[in-house]
Amino acid sequence: MTLLSTRPKSKPKSVFQDSSLQTIIASHENVGRQKQKALSLACLAIGALAGGLGLRLVNLQLLNGQQWRERADANRIRLIARQPERGRVLDAKGRELIGSKLSHSVFLWPAAKSNPQEWDATLKYLSKIIKKPTSKLKERLGILAPASIDRIRVGRNLTPAQVTAIEEAGPILRGVEVDAETTRVYPHGQAAAHILGYTGEISEDEYQRLRGNDYKRGDVNGKLGIEASLEHLLRGQRGGKTVEVDAAGKVVQVIGEKASRMGKELQLTIDIELQKEVEKVLGKRKGAIVVMNPNNGEVLAMASWPTFDPNMFSKERITQKEWDALQKLPHPFVNRAVQAFPPASTFKIVTTAAAIESGKWPADTVLQTFPSLTFGGTRFGEWNHAGFGPLGFAGALMHSSDTFFYQIAGRIHGDTFTEWMHKFGVGERTGVALPDEAAGLLPQAKWKQKEFGEEWLLGDSINMSIGQGFVTASPLQIAAMFAVPANGGYRVRPHILKNKQHREYRKPMNLRPETLKVIREGLRAVVTRTTGEALDVSYLPSVSGKSGTSEDLGDGSDTWFAAYAPTAKPEIVVTAFAERSGGSGGKVGGPMVRDVMAAYFRLKHQAPKKPIARR
Structure with a gap:
């Protein structure tokens, strides 16, 4: 008979006491923690992204919404x-x-x-x-x-x-x-x-x-x-x-x-009634006339011929007849009032101012004039081929003596002469609001070397002193130059756009009183005694001015006359220029200036063709 043992059996092991199982469980717990961390990071990233998108939407819709809507409309509309x-x-x-x-x-x-x-x-x-x-x-x-x-x-x-x-x-x-x-x-x-x-x-x-x-x-x-x-x-x-x-x-x-x-x-500053009168005076004479207020630079009239009718360009097309008529005219679209030409003897007022202001020639200088003078082996003649005897500055302007100014240029040759030409605006655009204005030419040594490969000579300064040679200026620039003695020594800037504030158009030249005195005396004597006698008439107030005649280059000389009136208190300066007209400045330009002044004072007093009392 087999007896059953009554010894109790050993206690079973806990699953938690098994090392392999613990390792597996620990591994799973670690994975769980990593997933939780990753999930947290993902949530943070999504939150940050959502926040960024939210901020972007706020920026787009609230802060800059109008700007982006306008851009969208610009692409659509x-x-x-x-x-x-x-x-x-x-x-x-x-x-x-x-x-x-x-x-x-x-x-x-x-x-x-x-x-x-x-x-x-x-x-x-x-x-x-x-x-x-x-x-x-x-x-x-x-x-x-x-x-x-x-x-x-x-x-x-x-x-x-x-x-x-x-x-x-x-x-x-x-x-x-x-x-x-x-x-x-x-x-x-x-x-x-x-x-x-x-x-x-x-x-x-x-x-x-x-x-x-x-x-x-x-x-x-x-x-x-x-x-x-x-x-x-x-x-x-x-x-x-x-x-x-x-x-x-x-x-x-x-x-x-x-x-x-x-x-x-x-x-504009233009007076259309005066403008029409000025154009009648110029007629079909190739050239220009400028009328300006010497005190503030207002351009009252500016005529140039040949000209054109701007209405023809407002039509569907220009007719062949109109175009053929324009083609027969010498450059009808060129405004000669702002194009540059040799200024001839009108330039002598600049030479006079430069001479006296340089200190090298006192205002009371008297020089002998001659039939001709020779400089550097070149003969420079007097325009009358005889000379005028001893002259001062005023007399030299009155007779327009070339040999007087040749001698003057010999001593102000160089930078001093250039400085004063610059002060008078030679070689600079006036700034008038016209797109085709020429600057003219203030010739200097560097310019001549560049253009001709030659040095500047004394003869160049001598020619320039009488407004010949390389120097050029426009009728508008000459009007501005004559405004200086007219208004008592101020350089004015010509302008055609009406502006009640004129101070910006006017600055002092700081000329000596004696300089202004001799220039004004000389310009007045031109009208009363020499080439400007056409303006010495009873129906005008007293006039002061200067004629100029350029060299005849074979097809006629250019002629000039620049003047201001009334002499004591000028209110108008007129420059008349005739291109290749032949004759002299006094005989061609003088009567033009006279007739323009007559029209100006007639319109001012509203008394057509009635003589104006002299002042």
Whole structure:
């Protein structure tokens, strides 16, 4: 018989006491902790990202929302431009010099047709209405890219019948638009044409240069005169249709209209009545006349011939007859009032001032004059081939003695002479608001070496002392020079834009009283005793001035006369210039200045053709 043992069995091991199991469990716990840490880091990253996105949304929508909305609109919304009306221009008394009239123009709008070939029938139909070859219309359309939302003008100044015909054509002329726009009007025709200028459609070269300033092909801009130089003031701000486009740039819908802003209205110093009188005096004499207030630099009139009528450029096209007539004239678009020529003996007032102010020649200097003088082996003659005997500065100006000033130039030769020419504005643009103003030439040693590879000689200074040789100046610059003795020693800056603040146009030259005295005495004696006697008439107040006659280069001499009046208290300075007129400054220019002054004082006193009492 087998007995069962009653010894108790050993206690089973705990699973937690098994080393392999503990290792596994520990490993799982570590993995869990790592996952929890990774999850926490992920949550932090997501939170940071969400916070960043939130901040970005706040920045985009709240802080800079307007800016981004504007950018989005700029990509979505386009302006089909319409040119603004240019600003009016008035004369010194408020009379209109340049205005505008409303007319109808016809435009092509490439964006209206998705297929460029659709234009063929349209242009053929339009050609019959506006009497313009289809080839010309295609050429104009080709200026813009296919499907461009800009428009291009193909006809101006449409008749009412043409406007009606286009509007009645309806779908046949889809993409053809008639729009009202203004064209320039110059109510006084040729008067002041070189000052005012004209307008025209910009060329391709101009477009490439101006496109950054919001110019488009087909725009009209100023071409000459203040129309060009003051374009930024006269132009105005464009308006037009605002349209919505899709991603491909096609027009989805017309949103509305943006009003244009008219250009600025400008007032000039020009008196149009005086301007017309001055142009009558100049007549068909190639040259220029400038009338200026010597006290503040206001240009009262400025005439140049040959000239033109700016209204011809406001039409659809210039006729062949008009163009042929212009071609027969010698450079009709050149404003000779601001172009430079040898100033001849009018320049002797600058030489006089330079001599006395240099300290090398006292104001009471007296020099013997001669039939001729020789310097460096070169003979320089007196204009009368005889000389005038002993003369002081005033007498030398009165007789316009060349040999007197040759001797003067011999001692102020060099930097001193150059310094005083610079002070009188020689070789510098006056700053008048005209785009084609020439600076003239103040010749110096460096300039001659560069241009001719030669040294500056004493003979160059001698020629320059009498306004010959290399030195050149414009009629406007000569007027500014004569304003100095007229106003008591101030250099004024000529200007044509009306401004009540004149101090910026006037600065003292700091001339010695004796310098002004001898210049003024000499200029007065010219009128009472020598070449200016044409101005010594009973119907003018006392006049002071100086004639000038350049060398005859084979096709006639240039002639000058510059003067101011009344002598005691000048209010007007006049410079007359005749290009290759022949004769002398006193006989050609003197009567022109006389007649201009007569017109000025007659208009001032509002008593036509009534003699003015002498003062």
